[in-house]
Amino acid sequence: MTRPADFWNTVYDNDTAPWVIGEPQPAIVALERAGGITGRVLDPGCGAGEHTILLTRLGYDVRGIDMSPSAVAYARANAAEQGVPNAAFEVADALALGDRPDFAGDPPGSAPAFDTIVDSALFHVFGTEDEARAAYVRSLHAVCKPGGTVHVLALSDVEPGFGPRISDTLIRDSFRDGWALEELRPARYRGRITDLVAQEDTQDLDVSASGRVDAAAWLARIRRL
Numbered sequence: 001m002t003r004p005a006d007f008w009n010t011v012y013d014n015d016t017a018p019w020v021i022g023e024p025q026p027a028i029v030a031l032e033r034a035g036g037i038t039g040r041v042l043d044p045g046c047g048a049g050e051h052t053i054l055l056t057r058l059g060y061d062v063r064g065i066d067m068s069p070s071a072v073a074y075a076r077a078n079a080a081e082q083g084v085p086n087a088a089f090e091v092a093d094a095l096a097l098g099d100r101p102d103f104a105g106d107p108p109g110s111a112p113a114f115d116t117i118v119d120s121a122l123f124h125v126f127g128t129e130d131e132a133r134a135a136y137v138r139s140l141h142a143v144c145k146p147g148g149t150v151h152v153l154a155l156s157d158v159e160p161g162f163g164p165r166i167s168d169t170l171i172r173d174s175f176r177d178g179w180a181l182e183e184l185r186p187a188r189y190r191g192r193i194t195d196l197v198a199q200e201d202t203q204d205l206d207v208s209a210s211g212r213v214d215a216a217a218w219l220a221r222i223r224r225l
C-alpha cells in the first residue's frame with residue numbers, strides 16, 4: 001500500500017521495520033554472485049541500504065534512493081558503520097524518477113541512466129494500488145536503459161506471512177508494454193518479527209531462534225525493451 005513518508009520514517013525511527021535484518025537479502029547476494037547485476041545500478045526503496053552497501057563494496061556504481069528521510073539517514077549511518085562511507089543514498093520518490101534529468105537522460109531524450117535496477121520489497125508495496133503501481137513501472141522504464149534489467153524480489157501470497165504479499169500474475173501483468181519478463185521464480189525474503197507485524201498472520205511461520213523468517217517471495221528478471 002502506498003504510504004506517506006511519515007509512515008516509513010516512524011518505522012525506521014522506532015526500529016520496527018521487519019525488513020531491517022542487518023544484512024542484505026540472501027536472494028540478492030545470490031543474484032549478484034550469479035552475474036545478474038551489471039553496469040550502473042539503482043536500488044529503489046533502499047531502506048537500511050544493505051544492497052547499495054553490498055554492491056558499492058563490490059565495486060558497482062550504485063545509487064540507493066528512498067522517499068523516507070529517516071531511511072536515508074539510517075542507510076548512511078549503516079554504510080559508515082560497515083566501512084563503506086562512499087555508498088550513495090538520496091531521498092527521492094520512486095514513482096517520479098522520470099522527472100529526474102540525471103536519471104532519465106540529460107539532456108532530455110538522451111540515454112536513461114541505469115543498466116540494472118534491483119527492487120527488493122518495493123514493488124509489492126504498490127500491490128493493491130493500480131495507479132501507483134503503473135506509475136512505478138513507468139518510472140522504472142524512464143530510467144532503465146533499453147536492454148537493461150529490472151530484478152523484482154517481492155513477497156508472495158502462496159504462503160501465510162506478513163506484509164503486502166502479491167501473486168505472480170500481478171508481476172506478469174504489470175510488466176507488459178515495453179518489457180519482456182524473462183524469468184519469474186519462487187524465492188525467499190528474509191524478515192524479522194517486530195511489533196509492526198506480530199499481529200499479522202505470522203503464527204504458522206517458521207521463525208528462527210534469532211527471530212528471522214524466510215518468507216515466500218517471487219524473484220523476477222525483466223528486460224526493458
Ligand SMILES: C[S@@+](CC[C@H](N)C(=O)[O-])C[C@H]1O[C@@H](n2cnc3c(N)ncnc32)[C@H](O)[C@@H]1O
Pocket residue numbers: 003008019020025044045046047048065066067068071092093094095119120121122125
Ligand atoms: C519494505 S521496505 C524494503 C527496504 C529494502 N529495499 C529492503 O529490502 O530491505 C520498502 C522501502 O521503500 C520505501 N518506499 C516506499 N514508497 C516509496 C516511494 N514511492 N519511493 C521511494 N521509496 C519508497 C520505504 O521508505 C521503505 O524503505
